[in-house]
Amino acid sequence: xxxxxxxxxxxxxxxxxxxxxxxxxxxxxxxxxxxxxxxxxxxxxxxxxxxxxxxxxxxxxxxxxxxxxxxxxxxxxxxxxxxxxxxxxxxxxxxxxxxxxxxxxxxxxxxxxxxxxxxxxxxxxxxxxxxxxxxxxxxxxxxxxxxxxxxxxxxxxxxxxxxxxxxxxxxxxxxxxxxxxxxxxxxxxxxxxxxxxxxxxxxxxxxxxxxxxxxxxxxxxxxxxxxxxxxxxxxxxxxxxxxxxxxxxxxxxxxxxxxxxxxxxxxxxxxxxxxxxxxxxxxxxxxxxxxxxxxxxxxxxxxxxxxxxxxxxxxxxxxxxxxxxxxxxxxxxxxxxxxxxxxxxxxxxxxxxxxxxxxxxxxxxxxxxxxxxxxxxxxxxxxxxxxxxxxxxxxxxxxxxxxxxxxxxxxxxxxxxxxxxxxxxxxxxxxxxxxxxxxxxxxxxxxxxxxxxxxxxxxxxxxxxxxxxxxxxxxxxxxxxxxxxxxxxxxxxxxxxxxxxxxxxxxxxxxxxxxxxxxxxxxxxxxxxxxxxxxxxxxxxxxxxxxxxxxxxxxxxxxxxxxxxxxxxxxxxxxxxxxxxxxxxxxxxxxxxxxxxxxxxxxxxxxxxxxxxxxxxxxxxxxxxxxxxxxxxxxxxxxxxxxxxxxxxxxxxxxxxxxxxxxxxxxxxxxxxxxx
Amino acid sequence: xxxxxxxxxxxxxxxxxxxxxxxxxxxxxxxxxxxxxxxxxxxxxxxxxxxxxxxxxxxxxxxxxxxxxxxxxxxxxxxxxxxxxxxxxxxxxxxxxxxxxxxxxxxxxxxxxxxxxxxxxxxxxxxxxxxxxxxxxxxxxxxxxxxxxxxxxxxxxxxxxxxxxxxxxxxxxxxxxxxxxxxxxxxxxxxxxxxxxxxxxxxxxxxxxxxxxxxxxxxxxxxxxxxxxxxxxxxxxxxxxxxxxxxxxxxxxxxx
Numbered sequence: 028x029x030x031x032x033x034x035x036x037x038x039x040x041x042x043x044x045x046x047x048x049x050x051x052x053x054x055x056x057x058x059x060x061x062x063x064x065x066x067x068x069x070x071x072x073x074x075x076x077x078x079x080x081x082x083x084x085x086x087x088x089x090x091x092x093x094x095x096x097x098x099x100x101x102x103x104x105x106x107x108x109x110x111x112x113x114x115x116x117x118x119x120x121x122x123x124x125x126x127x128x129x130x131x132x133x134x135x136x137x138x139x140x141x142x143x144x145x146x147x148x149x150x151x152x153x154x155x156x157x158x159x160x161x162x163x164x165x166x167x168x169x170x171x172x173x174x175x176x177x178x179x180x181x182x183x184x185x186x187x188x189x190x191x192x193x194x195x196x197x198x199x200x201x202x203x204x205x206x207x208x209x210x211x212x213x214x215x216x217x218x219x220x221x222x223x224x225x226x227x228x229x230x231x232x233x234x235x236x237x238x239x240x241x242x243x244x245x246x247x248x249x250x251x252x253x254x255x256x257x258x259x260x261x262x263x264x265x266x267x268x269x270x271x272x273x274x275x276x277x278x279x280x281x282x283x284x285x286x287x288x289x290x291x292x293x294x295x296x297x298x299x300x301x302x303x304x305x306x307x308x309x310x311x312x313x314x315x316x317x318x319x320x321x322x323x324x325x326x327x328x329x330x331x332x333x334x335x336x337x338x339x340x341x342x343x344x345x346x347x348x349x350x351x352x353x354x355x356x357x358x359x360x361x362x363x364x365x366x367x368x369x370x371x372x373x374x375x376x377x378x379x380x381x382x383x384x385x386x387x388x389x390x391x392x393x394x395x396x397x398x399x400x401x402x403x404x405x406x407x408x409x410x411x412x413x414x415x416x417x418x419x420x421x422x423x424x425x426x427x428x429x430x431x432x433x434x435x436x437x438x439x440x441x442x443x444x445x446x447x448x449x450x451x452x453x454x455x456x457x458x459x460x461x462x463x464x465x466x467x468x469x470x471x472x473x474x475x476x477x478x479x480x481x482x483x484x485x486x487x488x489x490x491x492x493x494x495x496x497x498x499x500x501x502x503x504x505x506x507x508x509x510x511x512x513x514x515x516x517x518x519x520x521x522x523x524x525x526x527x528x529x530x531x532x533x534x535x536x537x538x539x540x541x542x543x544x545x546x547x548x549x550x551x552x553x554x555x556x557x558x559x560x561x562x563x564x565x566x567x568x569x570x571x572x573x574x575x576x577x578x579x580x581x582x583x584x585x586x587x588x589x590x591x592x593x594x595x596x597x598x599x600x601x602x603x604x605x606x607x608x609x610x611x612x613x614x615x616x617x618x619x620x621x622x623x624x625x626x627x628x629x630x631x632x633x634x635x636x637x638x639x640x641x642x643x644x645x646x647x648x649x650x651x652x653x654x655x656x657x658x659x660x661x662x663x664x665x666x667x668x669x670x671x672x673x674x675x676x677x678x679x680x681x682x683x684x685x686x687x688x689x690x691x692x693x694x695x696x697x698x699x700x701x702x703x
Numbered sequence: 704x705x706x707x708x709x710x711x712x713x714x715x716x717x718x719x720x721x722x723x724x725x726x727x728x729x730x731x732x733x734x735x736x737x738x739x740x741x742x743x744x745x746x747x748x749x750x751x752x753x754x755x756x757x758x759x760x761x762x763x764x765x766x767x768x769x770x771x772x773x774x775x776x777x778x779x780x781x782x783x784x785x786x787x788x789x790x791x792x793x794x795x796x797x798x799x800x801x802x803x804x805x806x807x808x809x810x811x812x813x814x815x816x817x818x819x820x821x822x823x824x825x826x827x828x829x830x831x832x833x834x835x836x837x838x839x840x841x842x843x844x845x846x847x848x849x850x851x852x853x854x855x856x857x858x859x860x861x862x863x864x865x866x867x868x869x870x871x872x873x874x875x876x877x878x879x880x881x882x883x884x885x886x887x888x889x890x891x892x893x894x895x896x897x898x899x900x901x902x903x904x905x906x907x908x909x910x911x912x913x914x915x916x917x918x919x920x921x922x923x924x925x926x927x928x929x930x931x932x933x934x935x936x937x938x939x940x941x942x943x944x945x946x947x948x949x950x951x952x953x954x955x956x957x958x959x
């Protein structure tokens with residue numbers, strides 16, 4: 028079919044453009060008569076994040092709401108609808124799923140191989156792409172390799188000494204990231220694509236023409252903060268506007284009929300600065316920009332019903348899809364949408380110009396009106412079957428083993444079987460970081476807190492429960508539910524007491540004289556019930572006291588904690604940055620904000636340990652209830668039939684009151700004897 | 704099976720080979736288009752990028768020259784560049800003070816943070832830090848208002864006050880600072896310095912979440928999971944926000 032030939036020819040022309048900028052324009056003047064018209068639809072994907080398949084690698088289950096295998100169907104439908112299309116990607120493409128981690132970190136891609144994501148993009152016939160911020164997440168050597176570039180940066184060998192690895196077979200453009208070493212752009216800033224179009228002559232007959240489409244890419248300058256560990260001293264960013272003002276006239280001078288901005292960023296009309304994250308609004312005001320493909324914000328634009336602030340700015344038409352009159356599209360994320368900018372073109376005898384009355388902008392969803400999803404394009408999964416299966420195998424691979432069932436069923440009464448390993452991993456990670464990088468804090472003890480994230484709110488199955496035996500990557504998601512990153516805070520003994528007082532709000536105030544049954548646990552969520560689990564720190568919780576006065580006998584290494592003594596506590600970004608409104612925790616005490624996820628730190632720790640044991644990793648109870656005799660029963664709820672687990676963990680005084688608590692949530696009612 | 708894609712049955716090797724050849728020399732081709740010598744911009748903010756992350760000595764010299772001429776913005780930017788180099792906090796403080804005294808609000812803000820945290824060569828002086836933050840915050844600097852709110856929350860250089868904390872966090876939140884929106888939401892949720900109001904908390908969390916504040920997004924994830932903040936439990940929404948949390952953590956909204 029004819030499209031095949033066009034696609035192949037296009038690839039070759041694009042390659043030539045990357046080298047030469049495609050010379051002078053107006054080549055159509057000799058064969059296309061003035062007055063010829065054509066329709067060209069720009070198709071945008073953005074923030075695909077390596078969601079090739081409609082699949083959730085954590086759940087190891089299909090997820091129809093995302094995945095390029097469905098976006099591909101939208102692309103095919105658009106190609107049937109429009110005579111001429113140009114498929115472009117906005118970036119945030121090569122990172123974001125277990126598949127991308129597998130190809131970058133677990134079994135790094137060989138130089139001769141193509142990333143799974145780029146494989147299917149090649150298959151789909153992309154004409155070009157931009158670079159998002161997430162492209163930098165795996166570091167510059169990886170990005171250089173998988174995009175088929177040879178970066179000239181200080182941390183890498185001279186380009187001549189690098190192999191040229193396989194990249195996508197379409198150009199990637201980025202105008203605002205430069206090498207510190209050379210002062211030159213890291214990628215080619217723009218490309219001019221000779222797009223062969225079928226058009227209609229003034230006589231009504233079909234003619235073939237060539238539209239020179241210039242594409243220029245931008246990424247958020249804030250990459251310098253987000254990926255500082257890879258980028259500091261290697262590259263720097265220039266402002267989006269300055270870069271556009273420099274290159275757009277150059278693209279026009281080289282004959283670009285159209286200039287399409289591929290800006291990985293949303294809209295922000297605050298005063299322009301060269302470091303602002305979302306510069307697309309200001310790019311729209313640069314003369315010579317014909318259309319913008321934007322992204323990064325994970326939003327849909329145009330979208331008449333959107334309540335998003337950035338689409339309510341002056342000059343932004345969220346119905347028509349224009350920003351200061353420039354047609355603009357944002358195609359959501361994870362392949363959920365396809366952006367379409369349909370342009371009506373006419374040839375004026377020298378160049379192609381846009382007939383603005385014919386412009387139509389749409390973001391097309393992979394979800395149908397009846398909530399079903401469009402069908403998958405089967406060749407997508409076929410093309411990456413091996414990579415997909417390898418990723419699933421990786422997620423299931425044993426990384427160690429445990430000699431006990433690790434669960435959170437009795438975390439509210441002191442069980443640390445699913446928490447201590449997390450605390451140990453966090454403390455070990457932070458202690459090593461401090462020793463290596465923060466000598467000023469080397470003398471401070473490093474402690475760790477964590478909470479039972481899964482604490483039964485949704486019923487008996489809403490608990491961490493990892494079976495005795497082998498531990499795999501996917502078990503780590505059960506042991507650590509949220510995708511937090513490790514943060515370390517510097518606090519005093521007084522701060523620790525306040526911290527624990529807040530955590531102890533988990534419990535209702537118990538009246539020891541009351542003969543009626545009393546519920547132990549109140550509405551304070553389990554995810555805020557931070558506990559230590561270390562032989563070094565001990566405390567009791569006196570539930571007969573009001574909140575704020577419950578922590579007693581708080582000691583460190585056998586002696587009462589000095590309120591003025593400083594400690595480092597390993598926790599997560601949520602807590603360290605103010606989550607849960609703990610006193611003194613609001614980011615101002617954070618001494619290390621690691622980019623590494625608590626869950627990944629846990630996985631590494633398990634790999635190092637290999638054998639997790641109850642004795643070493645699940646029995647150091649730092650806290651207990653202050654002993655008190657109560658006149659009536661004190662009760663709590665947990666999953667049914669789990670009493671033996673409490674006993675195995677050495678939690679005394681627990682008994683079953685009702686095997687089924689009647690809530691209909693597979694919960695039982697247990698009692699705890701606080702006098703034991 | 705019929706391909707839905709053009710080119711599926713055609714080998715792409717030729718195009719790929721041409722492309723990689725082109726890319727191999729691409730860097731050389733572009734070298735003529737971007738000059739770094741001469742032609743330095745006069746805008747201190749552009750010079751900041753070149754002298755800071757760009758490590759360009761000429762841009763640094765140009766900044767020094769502009770600062771010496773007495774331009775407050777250049778003085779502040781020079782102070783920030785020196786701070787980013789990590790070893791010249793004393794000199795940085797001098798330039799920042801000159802700029803702040805010359806009326807540059809952002810300089811007062813940076814100087815306030817510097818004194819509040821201390822740096823090698825600049826002793827921590829919380830009262831002085833809070834005072835400079837106050838100067839900037841009262842002049843309408845959103846970042847200074849955020850840090851002043853945090854100072855009041857903790858009693859850093861000021862008498863701790865939840866009411867003052869909420870007042871300054873609100874001033875910052877009104878100008879869209881994500882961390883301020885989040886902390887103010889917390890205050891409304893807890894009734895700390897403002898009347899407890901879960902609806903207002905929810906509104907502020909959502910606004911911070913839209914600005915990619917990871918902890919705000921996670922708060923929504925937890926709220927959907929547990930049915931908090933007036934939301935009905937919704938496992939699908941919870942999962943969506945958990946995935947968005949993971950995503951945002953790769954590029955968290957920057958603190959002022």
